[in-house]
Amino acid sequence: MQRRRTVAFLAGAGALAVLSLALPPLFGQPRPNGAPQFAAGYRAPRIADGHPDLNGIWQAMVTANWDLQDHEAKAGPHNELVGAYGAQPAGQGIVEGGEIPYKPDALAKKNTRFENRLKVDVSSDKTWHDLGDPEMKCYMPGVPRATYMPFPFQIVQGTSPYILMAYEFTSATRIIRMDWKQQAPTDSWMGWSRGRWDGDTLVVDVTGQREETWFDRAGDYHSDALHVVERYTPVSPYHMVYEATIEDPNVFTRPWKISFPLYRRMEKNVQLLEFKCVPFTEELLFGKFIKQAAR
Amino acid sequence: MRNRIFALIAALVVVVGVGLVVPAAGQAPKTYNPPKTPWGDPDLQGVWNDATSTPLQRPGNVGVGVLNDEEAEEFQKSLAHDLTRDRRDGGNAADVNRAYNEHWMDARRLKITADKRTSLIVDPPDGRIPPLVQASPERQKVQAARAAGAARFAAGLPDHYTDMSWPVRCVVRTDVPPYLPTIYNNDFQIFQSPGYVTIAPEMIHSARIIPVDGRPHLNKGLKQWLGDTRGHWEGSTLVVETTNFRADEGVLFQGANPATFTITERFTRVAPDAINYEFTVADPSTWTKPWTALIPWNKVDPAEQMFEYACHEDNFDIVHFLTGARLREKNGETVGQQRPARAGEER
Numbered sequence: 001m002q003r004r005r006t007v008a009f010l011a012g013a014g015a016l017a018v019l020s021l022a023l024p025p026l027f028g029q030p031r032p033n034g035a036p037q038f039a040a041g042y043r044a045p046r047i048a049d050g051h052p053d054l055n056g057i058w059q060a061m062v063t064a065n066w067d068l069q070d071h072e073a074k075a076g077p078h079n080e081l082v083g084a085y086g087a088q089p090a091g092q093g094i095v096e097g098g099e100i101p102y103k104p105d106a107l108a109k110k111n112t113r114f115e116n117r118l119k120v121d122v123s124s125d126k127t128w129h130d131l132g133d134p135e136m137k138c139y140m141p142g143v144p145r146a147t148y149m150p151f152p153f154q155i156v157q158g159t160s161p162y163i164l165m166a167y168e169f170t171s172a173t174r175i176i177r178m179d180w181k182q183q184a185p186t187d188s189w190m191g192w193s194r195g196r197w198d199g200d201t202l203v204v205d206v207t208g209q210r211e212e213t214w215f216d217r218a219g220d221y222h223s224d225a226l227h228v229v230e231r232y233t234p235v236s237p238y239h240m241v242y243e244a245t246i247e248d249p250n251v252f253t254r255p256w257k258i259s260f261p262l263y264r265r266m267e268k269n270v271q272l273l274e275f276k277c278v279p280f281t282e283e284l285l286f287g288k289f290i291k292q293a294a295r
Numbered sequence: 296m297r298n299r300i301f302a303l304i305a306a307l308v309v310v311v312g313v314g315l316v317v318p319a320a321g322q323a324p325k326t327y328n329p330p331k332t333p334w335g336d337p338d339l340q341g342v343w344n345d346a347t348s349t350p351l352q353r354p355g356n357v358g359v360g361v362l363n364d365e366e367a368e369e370f371q372k373s374l375a376h377d378l379t380r381d382r383r384d385g386g387n388a389a390d391v392n393r394a395y396n397e398h399w400m401d402a403r404r405l406k407i408t409a410d411k412r413t414s415l416i417v418d419p420p421d422g423r424i425p426p427l428v429q430a431s432p433e434r435q436k437v438q439a440a441r442a443a444g445a446a447r448f449a450a451g452l453p454d455h456y457t458d459m460s461w462p463v464r465c466v467v468r469t470d471v472p473p474y475l476p477t478i479y480n481n482d483f484q485i486f487q488s489p490g491y492v493t494i495a496p497e498m499i500h501s502a503r504i505i506p507v508d509g510r511p512h513l514n515k516g517l518k519q520w521l522g523d524t525r526g527h528w529e530g531s532t533l534v535v536e537t538t539n540f541r542a543d544e545g546v547l548f549q550g551a552n553p554a555t556f557t558i559t560e561r562f563t564r565v566a567p568d569a570i571n572y573e574f575t576v577a578d579p580s581t582w583t584k585p586w587t588a589l590i591p592w593n594k595v596d597p598a599e600q601m602f603e604y605a606c607h608e609d610n611f612d613i614v615h616f617l618t619g620a621r622l623r624e625k626n627g628e629t630v631g632q633q634r635p636a637r638a639g640e641e642r
Contacts, residue, residue: 047489048333055488122614139608140500154504158488159333160340164495166502173495173502175484175601188603190500212608269510274519276501278466278607282456289617291454291624 038241038261044200044234049159052200052234056155057265057272060148060242063091065135067218068100068258077118088217094148096257100220106251114219122285129212133219137285138277140172140189142213143206143228144244144258152265154272163195163202168275176204184208187224202232223250238264329531329564334489336507337531339564342601343592345474345572346403346481348374351588353414353422360413360422367411375405401479408591417573418587424549425582434552434580437544450630452620456613461546464613465606467520468498471546472537472558473574476590482601483592492526492533499606505535512538518553520546533562552580568594 044052063071070093076086102110120137121127135141141149151168163176174190184192184207192208211224231243240262247255330338348371353360362370376382381397383390408415414422430438444458453459462468469477480497487493490508495501505526513523523539537560540546540553547556556578563571570592577585 055491122611123618125611128609128611134608140603140605154502156486156488156491156493156502156504158340158486160486162484162486164484164486164493164502166493166495166504170607171499171501173500174603175495177600182600185600185602189605189608190603271506271513272502272504273517274521276466276520278464282464282613286456286613286617289614289621290456291621293454 038235038239042200042235045237047157047159051157051197052202053157054155054163054202054232054234054240055157057152057270058155058240058262059150059152059265060260060262062094062148062260063089064094064148064258064260065145065150065216066091067093068095068216068220069093069098069218071218094258094260096259101253101256103251103253110219110221112219113214113221117217117219120284123289133217134213135169135217136281138170138281139212140170141167142189142209143174143191143193144230144242144246145213145215146172146174146190147230147242147244147262148260151275152270152272165193166272168272170275170277176202187211189213191228198231200234202230204230204232206230221251222246222248225250232262235261238266240264327565332487336487336492336528337533337564338487339485339492339533339562339570340487342482342484342595342597342599343570344401344403344481344595345476345483345590345592346401347408347415347476347591348378348405349407349412349415350374351415351475352424353416357413360417360420362411362413364411367407370411370413371405371407374407378405395478399479401481403481403593404476404478410591412589415588415590416586417589418575419584425584425586427549427581428579428583430580438550441545441550447620447630448616451616452623452628452630453616454620456617459613459616461520461543465499465610467546468496468604468606470496470499470501470503470521471548472522472524472535472560473548473576473588474560474572474590475548480604482595484601495601497601498604500604505533507533512536515539518542522558529561531563535560535562548576549581551576551578551582555580562592 044054047053047055066088071088071091073090074088076082076084076088079087116131117133118136119131121131135149146153146165146167146169149167149169153165153167156164156166161178161180163178164173165176166173172190174193176193176195178195180194187208187210189210191206193204193206195202195204197203206228207226209222209224209226209228211222211226214221225248227247229245231241233241233243235241241259242262243257243259245255245257246252332338332340357370379397380393380395380400382393416422416424419425444453444455445460447453448458448460448463456464469475469480474483474496482497484495485492486495490506492505492507494503494505496503501521503521503524505524507526507528509527510525512525517523518539518541520541520543522537524535524537526533526535528534537558540556542553544550544553547553556576558574558576560572560574563573565571571589572592573587573589575585575587576582
């Protein structure tokens with residue numbers, strides 16, 4: 001009797017362990033590290049076609065745009081001019097397991113990119129995209145970086161086969177084509193996004209991204225073989241859990257995952273504003289080519 | 296040849312008389328009831344294309360607003376001849392300037408509107424932009440500075456990146472209202488969700504998210520290059536008002552004054568595959584009276600998908616224009632020695 005109960009208990013524990021492996025980390029099960037919890041079993045409101053309604057303006061609160069991994073507070077670039085403006089906040093990483101699994105040579109390249117993150121040379125095609133964080137140059141950020149930049153984005157979801165994601169940063173957009181067969185016709189900055197519903201979760205498969213986008217200001221990068229699978233799961237009227245599995249055999253030894261909550265922007269009459277940042281970076285990019293007398 | 300066609304048209308006008316009038320702008324045929332979204336708004340969704348060869352303003356030697364079949368065919372042929380990039384006349388220089396051949400162009404821009412109008416402008420009835428008003432001394436100064444920059448750019452001698460137009464700098468492109476047809480990337484995708492209509496113009500990858508829930512505009516002091524847009528439904532027509540344009544000069548059509556410019560746009564689905572896009576602009580410090588244009592938007596085959604239009608990310612032109620100018624300076628060239636305008640230069 002005693003033994004049978006123990007076996008039953010072990011079997012139950014085993015099933016739980018298997019279940020907890022299958023569950024996303026931010027909800028359903030208590031997280032060992034004490035992160036915020038969401039109650040399991042939330043059922044989102046529906047739109048007319050019966051799918052969960054993800055419409056709204058959303059924003060991440062993590063500091064992953066500085067560094068996907070754990071990072072200390074640091075002085076920002078040119079602090080001799082701007083003091084504490086632009087300093088890096090400390091932040092807890094969003095990478096599952098803590099470390100991005102770089103191949104050794106790829107890790108060296110990441111470090112080089114970080115060292116060169118503030119350098120710009122658009123005088124030749126060779127250096128145009130090799131130097132400088134694309135965010136600094138106001139280039140479209142790609143996926144998943146667009147999701148955790150310190151800017152809101154809006155999900156426009158109706159009942160057509162398209163969901164639009166509109167980002168405030170550089171007014172970037174991407175169209176998510178639902179249940180779509182066609183592969184990316186060619187590479188683009190925001191990639192080719194195809195969606196499907198997995199229960200209450202919007203799953204987006206992103207391919208065809210240009211290799212020039214970065215993941216963060218720390219130089220984390222990918223190649224043109226990048227494959228991202230995103231999961232947007234509503235967990236309360238005001239939160240979604242965002243998860244992305246990142247795969248790129250040219251750069252990483254295995255697929256890896258990030259996750260964090262997205263917060264609904266609740267201000268009265270809040271709307272996406274314009275952050276067309278090209279004029280804010282033109283002097284940096286093109287200033288050295290202007291007429292001396294015009295300086 | 297072209298003159299002969301217009302002479303023919305003019306002659307026909309005399310024969311036919313001036314009984315032809317422009318159809319009332321924006322009025323949908325009463326027989327068509329557009330489908331509704333599940334939440335009850337008229338359904339404008341899809342990918343639409345606004346390319347046409349019908350010019351914004353009626354050419355000076357065309358006397359009528361609407362042509363008959365025969366005139367329309369001649370008009371279309373003449374315009375297509377002028378517009379095509381696969382022409383090989385005019386000598387080597389002209390040919391080099393047509394380096395972007397028809398392959399790069401929107402072929403739909405070689406056809407006139409299905410209603411055979413001779414101008415996109417429907418009001419004033421002469422199909423022309425009303426005369427400009429005399430600018431204030433301050434605005435004259437600003438306009439002169441911009442004109443000087445544009446002249447340096449046209450001469451291949453830009454001093455500064457701000458000598459180039461906002462579209463060349465990839466700050467705005469055809470996403471500034473009013474939406475006007477151009478040589479390529481004339482697609483607009485409309486998305487609808489409860490409380491919103493969203494228009495994504497292909498150039499440049501921005502989304503105009505239009506609340507139709509009656510909320511107020513942004514406060515007057517918060518301005519944007521594309522302005523701040525609110526919409527409401529009048530019957531099956533989406534009526535869109537845009538305000539709060541940034542003060543920067545040269546973004547708005549014809550250098551209109553952002554402080555006094557107003558625009559109302561109307562989107563009416565008039566057939567399963569057609570939207571009438573009508574806009575009225577007014578600016579008492581630019582035009583002597585408001586004017587209105589009607590541009591048909593035609594539905595694009597669903598197999599033809601809109602694709603990302605990146606601009607700034609690979610805008611090598613800016614570097615080439617500026618470094619070219621510095622070399623020309625070294626060679627002693629000045630703005631007086633202008634190179635011929637390029638066929639492909641936009642705005």
